[in-house]
Amino acid sequence: MNDRKQHVIKMAHQLFIDKGFQNTSIQDILTYSGISKGTFYNYFSSKNELLIALFKSIYKNVEQARNELLIGQDPRDIGIFIKQVELQLKTNRTSKLISLFEEVLVSNDEDLKQFINRGQLRALRWIYGRFIDLFGEDKKPYLLDCSIMFMGILHHNLKFNKLAHGANTDVGQIAQYSVERMIGMVEEVSRSRDQLIQPELLERWLPNCQVPDRTFQEQLFRTILGMKKNLNPHKAQQKYTELLDFLQEELLQSKSPRKYIVESALLSLKEDSALFSSEDLQMLSQLVHTFFNQDKVTQ
Numbered sequence: 001m002n003d004r005k006q007h008v009i010k011m012a013h014q015l016f017i018d019k020g021f022q023n024t025s026i027q028d029i030l031t032y033s034g035i036s037k038g039t040f041y042n043y044f045s046s047k048n049e050l051l052i053a054l055f056k057s058i059y060k061n062v063e064q065a066r067n068e069l070l071i072g073q074d075p076r077d078i079g080i081f082i083k084q085v086e087l088q089l090k091t092n093r094t095s096k097l098i099s100l101f102e103e104v105l106v107s108n109d110e111d112l113k114q115f116i117n118r119g120q121l122r123a124l125r126w127i128y129g130r131f132i133d134l135f136g137e138d139k140k141p142y143l144l145d146c147s148i149m150f151m152g153i154l155h156h157n158l159k160f161n162k163l164a165h166g167a168n169t170d171v172g173q174i175a176q177y178s179v180e181r182m183i184g185m186v187e188e189v190s191r192s193r194d195q196l197i198q199p200e201l202l203e204r205w206l207p208n209c210q211v212p213d214r215t216f217q218e219q220l221f222r223t224i225l226g227m228k229k230n231l232n233p234h235k236a237q238q239k240y241t242e243l244l245d246f247l248q249e250e251l252l253q254s255k256s257p258r259k260y261i262v263e264s265a266l267l268s269l270k271e272d273s274a275l276f277s278s279e280d281l282q283m284l285s286q287l288v289h290t291f292f293n294q295d296k297v298t299q
Helices: 003-019 026-033 037-043 047-070 078-095 097-105 110-135 137-168 171-192 201-205 214-230 237-252 259-271 278-292
Strands: none
Touching: 003 026, 003 037, 003 047, 026 037, 026 047, 047 078, 047 097, 047 110, 047 214, 078 097, 078 110, 078 137, 078 171, 097 110, 110 137, 110 171, 110 201, 137 171, 214 237, 214 278, 237 259, 237 278, 259 278
């Protein structure tokens, strides 16, 4: 995504915050961002597509920040999970995500609704994966139910605390309180062996859904983060940052990772090997090789 396109998304986001999505026209976006109608339609086919691009950008930044919190840490550390949840809540507040979601859900646009619903399922998948880290494989049959309850607890605690305290709402306190309540609930549900929804349904809701191997994920994030830091500042920083972001997304998010494209991106990074340490390039190559030699990946 080039700088100008990112600028348009940023300007539109501010308009959506100030005026609301429905009340913001494409002409408003053109005027506020200083672009022509032709430029807008070169980037987006509609205002809805721009909104989806905005959501994707926010999701990507949150995911990156959450994963950076895990680098070098014990994934079983409940304190790290609380920080991750707090980060999510702060992002939701500053970006006005909940208000935008509510506007979409009362609209008649099925594509937008489907995108939001899929985003909620991805959030559920992330919580479920983290709950497995926190509470162990032996409790796995009950952790999807617990993840669903946690999402509800978090949402309503946030909603009513905002009603009570307004702008003074302490999202860190809400995150900690909600997580601590879940510890007891997970233990109780596991002891009673009650189950409403089987975790296998996640595969049906999100085809090819897999919780990435934690060790592989951490190694990939650490390696790519280190390589990005080496690029700052550099005239080709944007080009190589986009390549690194692509590799990370393709390996961790794509339903069917494309080996030939990943290897092509890796080759492009190696062509300018002076920018990166040989250790980082070797580690990245090894991670790619390991990934595509796992049985679970269909090439």
